[in-house]
Each structure stands twice: as structure tokens, then as C-alpha cells.
Amino acid sequence: MPMDPEPARVTQKDIARIAGVSHVTVSLALRNRREISPATRKRVQAIAEKMGYTPDPMLKALSAYRRHKRPAAFQANLAWLNNHHNPGHFFQFDDFRLFFHGAKERAAELGYGIEVVNLVDYDFKARAVQKMFAARGIEGILVSPLEDHDDHIDLDWSRYSAVRIGYSMRDTPLHSVTNSQYRTAVLAVENLRRLGYRRIGCMLGDAFNERTGGHFLGGYVSARTQLKLEEIPVKIVHAGVIEEADESVWRQARAWLKRHQPEVILTHAGSILEYLHKLGYRVPEDVAVASLSLEESDTVLSGVHQNGRKVGRASVDVLVGLLERQETGIPETPMHVLIEGVWRDGHTTTKRQPAAVA
DSSP: OOOOOOOOOOOHHHHHHHTSSHHHHHHHHHOOOSOOOHHHHHHHHHHHHHHHHOOOOOHHHHHHHHHHHSSSOOOOEEEEHHHHHHHHHHHHHHHHHHHHHHHHHHHHHHTTEEEEEEGGGTTTHHHHHHHHHHHHHHHHHEOOSSSSTOOOOOOOGGGSEEEEEOOOOOOOOOHHHHHOHHHHHHHHHHHHHHOOOOOEEEEHHHHHHTTTTTTHHHHHHHHHHHHHHOOOEEEEEEOOOOOOHHHHHHHHHHEEEEEESEEEESSTTTTHHHHHHHOOOOOOTTOOEESSSSOTOOOEEEEEEEHHHHHHHHHHHHHHHHHHHHSSSSSSSSSEEEOOOOEESSSSSSOOOOOOOO
């Protein structure tokens, strides 16, 4: 028996004819674009559902390809929210600079601008900030890492689509984009083991460990366990920021180093080489060093570069998706997008000879 012919696919022009609008209006309404009134969007979407409309995947792919090939038309500005009392301090951190530059690059590709909004300029008053947002038509916000991870930004989030970079502002669980910190630590331990190290110590600042939710610490412990490496107690150094700490912080580590004698130290502290030298250690001869947060231009340290530029780019992709779907406010189920880091061999580790068999 001949097979029944497939029913013709419902097109946007079919919907436009029934709805009494143009096919352009239908296209915008089905994408929830703000150019179309809420009432018209709702009516068109209801008609489309009743008619059994589904997008043609091939046409959708072709449309995406064409959009990618031509310069994007300007859409709007996105806010880059900075809550640091000294806004320039934010850009002293390599990863933070890369977050911003990556976000700015990706926003431009998609037709958006990035406007830096320093809350200190508005005396940290939500009303003043929201008034400025309304005047400039800003509906999308990128929340950059906060000065203190427990800081609170008192905005009416229901008005905006927003994405945070990292895990700051824990009392406002927005969608977030960050480095895959757990995987960064695992990647570091795996590569140190590849180089022949077995006694891998880990030293973290307490504030850093708390800000990152213990993800680096968890990855280190898990990888050490999986690879059956010698267990060395993790050293949590009591300091706000190891990179800015005085010598007293490193004196805290002296006893740990002498007692446990790690072959290599895994840490986020960029100042560790200077202080190991002051303590009389040669790197990598006496003790090797690997960084969990390698700067983009660093050609000395071994470690993991966290791909901050890609974190920034991905944050814009997530935010633009929220804007297009008109998803605002604090999500019921936050989404976390994690970007993998990259290991780099530097001069602070070396390929070790296998231990002799007794």
C-alpha cells in the first residue's frame, strides 16, 4: 500500500495569514523579541502552538550561519557591574582583566556594547543605578567578581537578565560562568604526576578557598586519592589575599614545608617564588611549584591557565540568550557554565627520574 503523504510543514507565513500580521511580526513574536507587544506575542505564539508549528532545523541553521557571516547590528549596551570601592583594583588581577576583555570581544561580535558601571560612582545606591539603567535602556547585567564574595548588591533583579562571573554574591544565586575550578586542580595534579611527582602538597589562602567554595581543594583531594599519591595535609594559610600578604603569612608555611617535605607545592599565590627564595629553597631543585591561576603572559611558572578570556565570552553568550528569551530575575534553578583550563609546563617544575626500585 502507498504510504500516506507527510502533512505539509506549517510555516511562519501560514501563521501570519491566520493571525493577520506580517511574517516578520511572527518571526519576532516567536523569538520573544521586545519589539512586539506582549499581547501580540502571546496571541501569535498561541496560534503557532495550535497549528502545530515547529521550526525547520535546516532553515534555523542557515539563518544562524548567515548571522555569523555578516556584522551584527547594534542591539543595546550590557552593564558590567563593578562593586569595588577602588574600581581600578579589579583590573589588577589577570583573570579579572581577561573576563572583561573576553566579554567585550564577544559582545561586539553579537552587536552589543559593554558599559562599565562602578557602583561607587552611585554611592552604592540601587535606586540611582536603576534610574541610570532605565535612562540608557540597559536590561542585561554582567556581575563581575565582587570585592568581598559575601557582598550584596541590592538591585531589583526581577527587572533584568543577569549573569555573574564566578561565585560571588552567594545570597543572589544568578546563573554563573567561571573556570571549572575542580577540574583545574585535577588537571594540575594529573600533570604533576605525569612529570613524576608523588608528594604533591597544596597551599591555599583561607579567603581564596572560601571565595571559590572549596572547588580547587576538592579537585586536589579527589585527584590525589584517585592517583593513590602520598597524603600531605593541605595547608590553609590565614590571610585575606596571599599575593598581598607580608612575610608572616609565609612563616605560617615554614613548619609545614619542613615537616611534610612536599616535592611540589600547588597554590594560587603568585608571590610564592619570592618567599621560597627568602626561606632558602631553590625552585625546582629543592621544591617545585605549580600555579592554579597562571597569568596569560607568564612564561616562568608551571600551572593551569584558567582561560579567563573564554569565561568572559561565555558569560555574554549566556546573558544574550537570557535577553532573547526574556528571562529575568533570580532563576528557580541556577545554571553554572564551567570553562576548562589549560596546563602549561614552565620552569618551576621538571621531569623527575623514576624512583629506584629497592
